[in-house]
Amino acid sequence: MSVETGIVEDLKSKFTDAITDASVQRQARIILTAKSEAVINVASYLKENLGFDFVVSVCGAEMPQEDLFTIIYHFWSSSKKILITLKTKVPKKAPKIQSITPVYESANWHERETHEMWGVKFIKHPDLGGLLLPEGWKDLPPQRKEFKLTG
Amino acid sequence: MTSLIIGKIRGNRVITKIVNWARLSSLWPVHFTTGCCSPEEMALFMPRYDAERFGVLMVPSSLRQCDFLVVLGLVTNKMAKRLKLVYDQMAEPKYVMAVGACAISGGLFYDSPTVLKGIDQILPVDVYVPGCPPRPEVWIQGIRLLQEKIRKGK
Amino acid sequence: MSVMRVSWGPQHPASGQMRIILDVDGDMVVNAIPSVGYTHRCIEKLAENRRYYQIVPLVERVCNLDAFNATLGYIQAVEELMGLTIPERAQHIRVMMAEMGRIMSHLYWLAIYGIMPGFLTMIMWPIGDRELFLDLAEMVTGCRVTYPYFMIGGVRADLPAGFAERATKTLNFFENRLKDYERMMYKNKIYEMRAKGIGVLKAADAINLGVVGPNLRGSGIKADTRKDEPYQAYDKFDFEIPTEERGDCDARARVRFREIQQSISIIRQALKKMPEGPVQVKAPLRPPAGEVYKKIEASRGEMGFYIISDGSDKPCRLKISSPSFRNLAALPFLGRGVTMADIPVIYFSLDLFALDIDR
Numbered sequence: 202m203s204v205e206t207g208i209v210e211d212l213k214s215k216f217t218d219a220i221t222d223a224s225v226q227r228q229a230r231i232i233l234t235a236k237s238e239a240v241i242n243v244a245s246y247l248k249e250n251l252g253f254d255f256v257v258s259v260c261g262a263e264m265p266q267e268d269l270f271t272i273i274y275h276f277w278s279s280s281k282k283i284l285i286t287l288k289t290k291v292p293k294k295a296p297k298i299q300s301i302t303p304v305y306e307s308a309n310w311h312e313r314e315t316h317e318m319w320g321v322k323f324i325k326h327p328d329l330g331g332l333l334l335p336e337g338w339k340d341l342p343p344q345r346k347e348f349k350l351t352g
Numbered sequence: 353m354t355s356l357i358i359g360k361i362r363g364n365r366v367i368t369k370i371v372n373w374a375r376l377s378s379l380w381p382v383h384f385t386t387g388c389c390s391p392e393e394m395a396l397f398m399p400r401y402d403a404e405r406f407g408v409l410m411v412p413s414s415l416r417q418c419d420f421l422v423v424l425g426l427v428t429n430k431m432a433k434r435l436k437l438v439y440d441q442m443a444e445p446k447y448v449m450a451v452g453a454c455a456i457s458g459g460l461f462y463d464s465p466t467v468l469k470g471i472d473q474i475l476p477v478d479v480y481v482p483g484c485p486p487r488p489e490v491w492i493q494g495i496r497l498l499q500e501k502i503r504k505g506k
Numbered sequence: 507m508s509v510m511r512v513s514w515g516p517q518h519p520a521s522g523q524m525r526i527i528l529d530v531d532g533d534m535v536v537n538a539i540p541s542v543g544y545t546h547r548c549i550e551k552l553a554e555n556r557r558y559y560q561i562v563p564l565v566e567r568v569c570n571l572d573a574f575n576a577t578l579g580y581i582q583a584v585e586e587l588m589g590l591t592i593p594e595r596a597q598h599i600r601v602m603m604a605e606m607g608r609i610m611s612h613l614y615w616l617a618i619y620g621i622m623p624g625f626l627t628m629i630m631w632p633i634g635d636r637e638l639f640l641d642l643a644e645m646v647t648g649c650r651v652t653y654p655y656f657m658i659g660g661v662r663a664d665l666p667a668g669f670a671e672r673a674t675k676t677l678n679f680f681e682n683r684l685k686d687y688e689r690m691m692y693k694n695k696i697y698e699m700r701a702k703g704i705g706v707l708k709a710a711d712a713i714n715l716g717v718v719g720p721n722l723r724g725s726g727i728k729a730d731t732r733k734d735e736p737y738q739a740y741d742k743f744d745f746e747i748p749t750e751e752r753g754d755c756d757a758r759a760r761v762r763f764r765e766i767q768q769s770i771s772i773i774r775q776a777l778k779k780m781p782e783g784p785v786q787v788k789a790p791l792r793p794p795a796g797e798v799y800k801k802i803e804a805s806r807g808e809m810g811f812y813i814i815s816d817g818s819d820k821p822c823r824l825k826i827s828s829p830s831f832r833n834l835a836a837l838p839f840l841g842r843g844v845t846m847a848d849i850p851v852i853y854f855s856l857d858l859f860a861l862d863i864d865r
Contacts, residue, residue, distance in 0.1 A: 229735060230799065255713070257801075257808075257832075258825060258827040260823075262822070262823040263823075264822070265816065273825070275812065275827070279734075282734045284799055286797075286799060286812075305716075307714065307716025307835055309835065310831065314831075331543075332542060332543055334466065334543060334546065335428070335429045335430035335466065336430065340465070343466075343548055343551055344548070344550065344551050348465070348551075350463040350465065350551065350555055351463060385523065386544065386545055387523075387861070388567045388570035388651075388652070388861055390571075391614060391651050392651055394614065395636075395637065398633035398634055398637075399630055399633070399634040400634060425545075426547065428543075431545070460564065460567065461552065463555060464547045464548050465548055465551075467547055484652065485570075485651050485652065487650060
């Protein structure tokens, strides 16, 4: 697991303040937690310097007893065969974060879905229009825990 | 005078029987495949089960010359508007067949906020074919039920 | 230039439960904008309301053409979370059924792709031959299309007596049929005119857009989860990852054709060296708290499952990274500057499945 450990050390030294937690979960799995304003810089570094060429997904999550949303990015390196899970927190009241679409073009639709399902605003995203939900959806973003399922 | 003649023709039992026989022997469906039942739909119209021998021919032609609407699979609220539009465009007489648990009652997605819990909320359904997805044999039984319904004069 | 907006779908025999908005200038497509969500069921939200074993049929219906692979991905993720070791025999059976699922999915794709250039035979033959594999699946699991067979801890029951003979007979017959397919479609001049040189996706663009699966391999990139991150017993099997260099519709179609041939070889190997032993272990109701990301190579591409567990019997979060959603970005890219007649061939060469996109 020396490659994974090397990547974690590299990121910790480059982003001493921005990355608050970095660990190797197991072989080929690294989990990072970063401050929301630093995500775009970490993403750029992952792409340009560490060879993480694919965005696998961008999604939201809501941990219990937290007044925050967690936004989770998954990056995959096709050369190193390693997956990085990058987590960051944004406040529930006005969730917004810089979009990583200028760096990773493929993050476009993932961020659009996260916006629709969680209500997170991605700044500088080219088009945050509706995607999966019916037109004119007026209710809460459905993946939030406060949206209750009926039936 | 003309309306009298038409009335006499319509009332005639033999002619009604012939007309009904013609209708049931050549039921062309509008395939409204919106869900995961699509492999079974393919299987129904292809070599092994061959629904064409019952007169059910899948033609990718205009809605207006099809006889019955097969709603196959789940219908979301986004799609429900389009479903109603398709139904309204069809010419009379028209029939509706709800195929699959999702079309009948929402099925596995009974608590989903975006799924319509059964198409009979927006359309009058003639035949329900249960299953998830229904086997082609059950579907053929559904077609026969519909044909029986037409034969008896719906 | 006068541009007209044409809506293809969502109720259309060939659009596949999604809508494509085409901006056309005469016969040339200026823009192809996919509009999805007509089959969105909020499966990820529904999963938070169900126990782990109840989520298996939900996940199956994300991509039910390839039901074995979809359920395998989810079940593996839960098993990793629980720290279970699956018996060797169950792993081999899973690999064999997953490859059978891959063949079934590719045959369905071939049927739809075949009819687009106008080959009516190419919808009849694959669907007819697919029935043979559905028969095999029915022999093992009891069902044709959606299977209550893979479970958390292994497989539900052992293979029935006579399965190996029946499977070998089917594979021998089908391998000959593949020669017919090749002659009928792949070596057909009319098909070549419609698919060669159309919808070219270069390697750099493929990576940029984030496409996965045969679409990526058709552009020359050798990426397959079965080799990159082997799961189940795949590391014990001998198979190749087919790639093509041209990146056009025909290249992607050829990759899928060769994958069917590789799947046949894997199934044969599984039948030959199936180990003895149990087929399931007992799984707990509640996994420990934690998170896992596990991916598999479904027939459409890499499918990932990310689960966050809080220690209860229902997941805190389930995220499904579906291959068609990632491949969707290729459609507007390839649909620009082509004729209207090329759009169906490009669209179906990408093997997008709306249920997979919407979840």
